[in-house]
Amino acid sequence: MKFVIVGKNMEVTPALDSAIKEKIGKLDRFFAPETEAHVTLEVKKDRHKIEITIPVKGGIIRSEQSSNDMYVSLDLAVEVIERQIKKYKTKIIDKHQDGGFRKEFIDHDYMEEETIHIERHKQFDMKPMYPEDACVQMELLGHSFYVFCNAETEQINVVYKRKGGTYGLIEPEIG
Numbered sequence: 001m002k003f004v005i006v007g008k009n010m011e012v013t014p015a016l017d018s019a020i021k022e023k024i025g026k027l028d029r030f031f032a033p034e035t036e037a038h039v040t041l042e043v044k045k046d047r048h049k050i051e052i053t054i055p056v057k058g059g060i061i062r063s064e065q066s067s068n069d070m071y072v073s074l075d076l077a078v079e080v081i082e083r084q085i086k087k088y089k090t091k092i093i094d095k096h097q098d099g100g101f102r103k104e105f106i107d108h109d110y111m112e113e114e115t116i117h118i119e120r121h122k123q124f125d126m127k128p129m130y131p132e133d134a135c136v137q138m139e140l141l142g143h144s145f146y147v148f149c150n151a152e153t154e155q156i157n158v159v160y161k162r163k164g165g166t167y168g169l170i171e172p173e174i175g
Contacts, residue, residue, distance in 0.1 A: 001028045008042040134159045
């Protein structure tokens with residue numbers, strides 16, 4: 001596995017670099033040797049955040065964790081990724097393609113595939129609105145996200161609450 005390690009508002013020390021390569025390197029048994037793990041470390045006040053992104057054929061495996069210690073954040077992030085890989089193996093890879101994973105991983109059964117059961121189905125009228133208005137509507141409903149038709153682009157968008165009280169906007173990529 002190859003590593004791309006970046007530090008924001010901090011310097012990646014040799015000890016931290018070594019710990020990252022050791023911990024994420026344990027996931028090497030799942031991936032093909034040419035797979036790249038993108039690791040971003042960031043320190044804001046007393047929060048140590050780590051983002052691990054591993055692109056695979058047809059998708060991405062990602063974990064973002066933060067705590068008051070970078071090594072704890074690293075352990076949590078690696079644990080989440082390993083759990084995701086094992087739990088959703090049959091959903092992230094097609095048995096007929098390697099998807100960037102090792103053959104041993106594809107052939108090994110980790111757990112029974114969980115069935116997805118849609119509990120509730122909703123339909124609603126979607127009037128065009130601006131992202132800021134969608135955020136207000138989301139707050140009024142008490143939801144953590146809101147799907148709407150963007151009045152500027154006439155595309156379906158999603159606004160969502162982020163950590164720290166900010167908002168995010170998801171838009172389709174055109175082109």
